[in-house]
Amino acid sequence: MSLAKFRLDYDDAMPPEDWTDRHVARWRDHWSGIAYDDEVEGIVTRIGRIARYLDRTVKDAAAASDLQESEYKTLHVLMIRDTPGSASPTELAEDLRISGAGMTGRLDALEKKGWIKRVSAIDDRRRVIIQITPKGTEIWRGAMGNRGTAEDELVSSLSARDRASLNRILKKLTVYIESLDT
Amino acid sequence: MSLAKFRLDYDDAMPPEDWTDRHVARWRDHWSGIAYDDEVEGIVTRIGRIARYLDRTVKDAAAASDLQESEYKTLHVLMIRDTPGSASPTELAEDLRISGAGMTGRLDALEKKGWIKRVSAIDDRRRVIIQITPKGTEIWRGAMGNRGTAEDELVSSLSARDRASLNRILKKLTVYIESLDT
DNA sequence: GACGAAAGATTAGCTAGCGAAGTACTTTTC
DNA sequence: GAAAAGTACTTCGCTAGCTAATCTTTCGTC
Numbered sequence A, B: 001m002s003l004a005k006f007r008l009d010y011d012d013a014m015p016p017e018d019w020t021d022r023h024v025a026r027w028r029d030h031w032s033g034i035a036y037d038d039e040v041e042g043i044v045t046r047i048g049r050i051a052r053y054l055d056r057t058v059k060d061a062a063a064a065s066d067l068q069e070s071e072y073k074t075l076h077v078l079m080i081r082d083t084p085g086s087a088s089p090t091e092l093a094e095d096l097r098i099s100g101a102g103m104t105g106r107l108d109a110l111e112k113k114g115w116i117k118r119v120s121a122i123d124d125r126r127r128v129i130i131q132i133t134p135k136g137t138e139i140w141r142g143a144m145g146n147r148g149t150a151e152d153e154l155v156s157s158l159s160a161r162d163r164a165s166l167n168r169i170l171k172k173l174t175v176y177i178e179s180l181d182t
Numbered sequence C: 001g002a003c004g005a006a007a008g009a010t011t012a013g014c015t016a017g018c019g020a021a022g023t024a025c026t027t028t029t030c
Numbered sequence D: 001g002a003a004a005a006g007t008a009c010t011t012c013g014c015t016a017g018c019t020a021a022t023c024t025t026t027c028g029t030c
Helices: A002-012 A019-031 A038-064 A069-079 A089-096 A100-113 A134-155 A160-180 B002-012 B019-031 B038-064 B069-079 B089-096 B100-112 B134-155 B160-180
Strands: A116-120 A128-132 B116-120 B128-132
Touching (some): A019 B160, A038 A134, A038 B038, A038 B160, A089 A128, B038 B134
16 A cells, blocks of 8 residues: 555656757747647657657667568568468558558569568469568567567566556547547 | 546546557467567557657648648758757758758758758858748748647547646656667 | 868769559459 | 459659768868
8 A cells, every 4th residue: 555655656756857848848939829738749749759769679670680671561561460471462561551662662672582472362363462481480580579678678667557557548549549530 | 526536537447449459469479489568569559650640640731831741840840949940951960860961952942942041151161051031931830830730639639637647657768768878 | 380180061873662654364334 | 245444563764862972161280
């Protein structure tokens, strides 16, 4: 009980100043005529900075396995689906939010390295099925390991209680966002 | 008091299922041999998705003022500094995290449109000073207005209490991240 | 105070990804 | 059952941004 109380106090203490605090303080005054809210700006800016950090960790994890970020991400979306390691170029392009033309380029490179292969679908010969190879699976798994570490370390700088709160509140935001696009 | 209690209950209620929940459920099993934590994955994935949504709102805000995202962002970093509307190409390139060469290209385009001008520094003639023009300021302010709206709407889907908690917890993460890079 | 090193910006050549057009199939429609 | 419309992927030409090289000016030091 007193432990719980201690935890509460500990969690609720405001952390020291960060880059965003300085940014907000500097910018508060320059928005004359435009609606401005410190708290909104703080949340939005911090989410942006955290996301950028996470992107960087993905890039580093890829580099540690001698992969380009785009190569890692392509293998990744190929693996994290209902049918792991198997998908059409169109599906992958949608997941990666790149064009079909861009996808062809990426797949060409991956195929040349022997990490995926193209097989044509028997039932519909317009379609191509991308299949990850054992070599591709192995290299993806390697990068995956490095990546987890950095994410775990970031999140473990929070108490269990903060982790749960954060997840809950973030989910409110994603639920809102997902309710927007029909 | 009873209102406060109600709010507490309301805030703490788990929101409905989102994309990330489905993603986590689907992927929990496929990580055999790799450390995996639902909560970490949830936080990381949600932050990524929210950041992407925010990026999209910036892009839309820019488009609504007939600006390319890169044009808006360039004007933006030029405006949000200690000396608003005035900076060197190198400083801008650092803020935008693009190369010097890329910066030259962007500035060429903005100068042609009459939104910035290059003046050379009197004290150090290697340096070029980028100055925003009144026309540039006006177009930036326009895009700025649209942008705030979407961000405000997103954040206002949270209670005041959740907003404060979120900001506090995010700040712990940014403090951690900023402690990493020396 | 001269000359090599450094700094700031630009130019040159390259690459990834884009949109639009093209190719090869499949489905719909009359 | 053949023409028209639609779908899946690839090719083509272009653009933005990258690295490396260059040009101009300034700084440091002997």
